Amino acid sequence: MAHIKLPEFEDMSPEIQEKARPILEKTGQLGEIFKLIALDEKIYFATDMMVQKYLLEKTTLSYDIKEAIALLISKENGCKMCVDVHKSIAKMLGLSEEKIEQILQGVESINTTEGEKALLNFCIKASKKDNYKIEKKEIDALKEFGYNDVQILEAVAITGYFNYINTLSNVFALGE
Missing domain, CATH: 1.20.1290.10 (AhpD-like)
Structure with missing residues (x-):
C-alpha cells in the first residue's frame, strides 16, 4: 500500500483526466505511478511528456x-x-x-x-x-x-x- 493517499480518476483535474482517459480505457485501470504524479499537474504533464518523447515515439534507439x-x-x-x-x-x-x-x-x-x-x-x-x-x-x-x-x-x-x-x-x- 502506498505511503500516501493516491487520487482516483474522478478526483483528478479535468486536464489530467483528459490525458489519463485513453490509458484507463485501454487498460481498464490507472497504475499507481499515474495516480501519484496526478497529485501535481506540473509533475504529471512533465512526466507524461518524457514518456511520450522518450518511450512511446519512434526515436534513434529501438x-x-x-x-x-x-x-x-x-x-x-x-x-x-x-x-x-x-x-x-x-x-x-x-x-x-x-x-x-x-x-x-x-x-x-x-x-x-x-x-x-x-x-x-x-x-x-x-x-x-x-x-x-x-x-x-x-x-x-x-x-x-x-x-x-x-x-x-x-x-x-x-x-x-x-x-x-x-x-x-x-x-x-x-x-x-
Missing part, C-alpha cells in the same frame, strides 16, 4: 533497447513495480520471455551484440551516484561501436528517466 534500459535500471534500483510493468510492455513489443529473462539476469546474459552490451553497461554506470566519474573515453568507446551523440544522449536520458520514476515508486512504496 524499442528493444529502450525496454532493456527500463528493465535493467529498474532492477538495479530495486523497483519491483517498474520491473513488472516493463516486463509486460516488453512482451507487448514482441520481446520473448527468454529475452526478458536474459535482460533481468544482467547484461552479460543477454544474447545480443557487444555494442548493445556496451551501451547497456554504460547506462547502468550512468545510473549510479558516481556517474560524474564517467570519462570521455567511455563515450568514445560507444562511438566505436557505431553509436552517435544523439543515441548516447537518448540512452542517458532514458536512464535518468528511470532513476526518476524508480525513485518516486520506491519512496512512496508503489506496487507493494
Whole structure:
C-alpha cells in the first residue's frame, strides 16, 4: 500500500483526466505511478511528456533497447513495480520471455551484440551516484561501436528517466 493517499480518476483535474482517459480505457485501470504524479499537474504533464518523447515515439534507439534500459535500471534500483510493468510492455513489443529473462539476469546474459552490451553497461554506470566519474573515453568507446551523440544522449536520458520514476515508486512504496 502506498505511503500516501493516491487520487482516483474522478478526483483528478479535468486536464489530467483528459490525458489519463485513453490509458484507463485501454487498460481498464490507472497504475499507481499515474495516480501519484496526478497529485501535481506540473509533475504529471512533465512526466507524461518524457514518456511520450522518450518511450512511446519512434526515436534513434529501438524499442528493444529502450525496454532493456527500463528493465535493467529498474532492477538495479530495486523497483519491483517498474520491473513488472516493463516486463509486460516488453512482451507487448514482441520481446520473448527468454529475452526478458536474459535482460533481468544482467547484461552479460543477454544474447545480443557487444555494442548493445556496451551501451547497456554504460547506462547502468550512468545510473549510479558516481556517474560524474564517467570519462570521455567511455563515450568514445560507444562511438566505436557505431553509436552517435544523439543515441548516447537518448540512452542517458532514458536512464535518468528511470532513476526518476524508480525513485518516486520506491519512496512512496508503489506496487507493494
